[in-house]
Amino acid sequence: MPTTRSILRRGTGRSILLAGLVAVAGLVLAAVTAAANPEPPAGTGPWTLAVAQATPTPEIPLESAPPLPTPIAHPGDASSTGCVDCHSAVDAKQAAIADDWRSSVHAKEGVGCADCHGGDPTSDEITVGMAQANGFQGVPSRDETVGLCGSCHANADRMRPYQLATDQYSKYFSSVHGQRLLTADDERVAICTDCHGVHDVKPASDPTADVYPFNVPALCASCHADATKMEPYGIPTDQYEVYKGSIHGIQLLQEQDLRAPSCASCHGSHDAKPPRSDEVVQVCGKCHTATQALYEQSAHSRVPGAGPKCWTCHGTHDVGQPDESLFLHEGGVPDYVCATCHSPVDQSLRLELDRFADPADRRCDTCHHEQSLIYSQVEAIANAIGGAAAAYDSALVQIDDAAALGMIVTDADVAAQGARTELIKARASVHTTKLATISELTDATIAKSSEAEDIANAKLADSDFRRRAMVIVIAVIALNVLVLIVLRRRLHATA
């Protein structure tokens, strides 16, 4: 009894191969037709005829955020020091809490103990200050804490002086964290204080705050890299390690480049959740705006459902520096099964994230395999970019050689910069999947690279001339010295 996998594997039988080729030809035809028609009307495009719509990720309806509690009312204000006076003297732990509060942004802005714990801060008497009759509430539970923070932070009037957003409360309850707290009463999920601190709350703009962009990956990893904490949820714990080695992680954590994304940039902070397949282009496009615009011109962008998205080629946490290796497999395409890209049930396109978890699979010819019609276009694009990159590299080698010989290569560098700009544009234009657009830019790259290389070659020739001229000049000097030595000898002989 053959399994589905063995049936789908290419080369198992002529009939299967024929059927497969017919299916692939249909897909390719659809892709070519789609590329030729930039904007097919939704639902009526050729893709819908040839390829069944992929099953969208089911969206679980969100549970609404609970009503906001009213801020805790209490006598006194931030200058009422009853709580701090006593707690500083109780023991080291309480003193540390008081110190944390003093260093916090809350202390600076007049938010005191009673704003979160209730009670009467004007009194030094424990029986008064911490009396339930005076509104003392003690330590709020984890689910109460979110409401407690929200009671002020969702209040536009209260936040206006600080120009702070007031949507964190509603965003939080739209997050995976908030939804689990709300629907499963799961108090292990992150709440406000886990990220912002309890008593020592710092502004997000403070570089020492855990929520400052440089510190966010480690903050998220403090739970998400903990196998014990994540075990109940069955989610991986290697994201932080993988992210640290990614181009994003290197830029943010090593190069201290605040433009690079932290976890929160893609997942959201208060509204943290993994981006869905239909969101990922927008998420990446938040920073890679120009690339998004190019991608949206492509045939890829018009593939409905789980079509090729940013992560299909670039990965997610492990996104690396893209290069020409992303086009084609080196040394031949592995024997992929059809199910790598297609649903075994209805053959619809299913380029879901988990199918491209291995970076080695993120190649154009994983989908556009050698037998496909599109393959020749992929190959042409790869060759065009490869040729342009080679021309640019060749120019750089000549410039480096000339510089190593002590030649001033400023003009060659300027020309190479022009070539580099064209190469960057050409590489970015790959996202359009349009060979004509790409070729135009690769041709420009090659032309400017040649210009730079010609300048460098002229420098190398000049350096060569200098060295040959030097030999002649040294020979003339040596001859002169020889004559002088002969004169000297004659002089001494005469003397």
Added chain:
Amino acid sequence: MTNEVRSGELPGGMTGWVERRLQLGPFINAALHVPIPRDAKTFYFGGITLFLFGIQVVTGTLLALYYSPTPEAAYESVLSITSDVSFGWLIRSIHHWAANLMILFLALHVLRIFVQAAYKYPRELTWIVGGGLLLITIGFGFTGYLLPWDQRAYWATVVGTEIAGDVPVIGPSLLLLLRGGAEVSEATLSRFFGIHVLVLPLLIGGLIAIHLLFVHQQGLANPKYPEPRPGRPAPARPPERLKPFFPDYILDEVIAWYAILAALVILASLFPAGLEPKADPLVTPEHIKPEWYFLAVYQLLKLVPEEAGVIAPIALVLVIVVLPLLDRNQEVRPRRRPIAIFCALLLLVALAVLTYFGGRI
């Protein structure tokens, strides 16, 4: 002395024509036809330094024809000299290397004079004037370094002038005088250019003339025997063995000059003077390194408190300049001057170590 121009036997042609009018013969005879001790070993260091100065005058004049001393145009003009002007690269590279070799041969010349004790009676003034020449040459290096107006030039001058600003008492005024303002700017460039091509050449020209006049008047020192001093018993010494300055010594000197010229051509051809990106006051380079002859002071400043790092080199230069007034020992042979030779060796080792570590950034 077959080449002497004797009165009464005036040659014909142009030489005779001039001589009949100016009677330069005795002057030239006096300048050229002097006997020098056969034991004198100059290693031609002084003459080579003079030759290199001549090279600097010629190449510097040619560079000045194309150079524009303004922040807007300086860098581009140097770039143009190096890239566009015919043999501009050669002129600039020779100027660059001759400057370095001039400092090197000047140092070797000072060292030779010290080891042979040629600074002692009666040549104290020649040494002191030579000290002035050394300082002016370093001044040439410091002011010339800024002129290409590239990153290295700009930031080395920022650091260099800041060091000058740390000199006790006169530091702030000196800093203002050097920079012509609070920052290294257009004012600094124009005054460095003026000092480099006008003030220092006039000064060094005058001092070289005085230095050579003194050398001519006193003749070369014998490295084996001290000069007899008035009022003291003359030390026993065999009769001086002499040789003619012209043409014997001059011929050897010219051969040495040719060797230096060959070295300059090789250095300029294989290691032409480079140019970093244009000076940008807003972008501080990761490493700022001065010319090799300032590296020792640069390294010293990293190791000792700022004031000590500034005062120590100044004190050292002062001690070197007035050395003949401090060192009253009559002996000239190095073996009989162990303390002086030990101090010099110690200083050389210290300078070499500081320069080595200063260059390792």
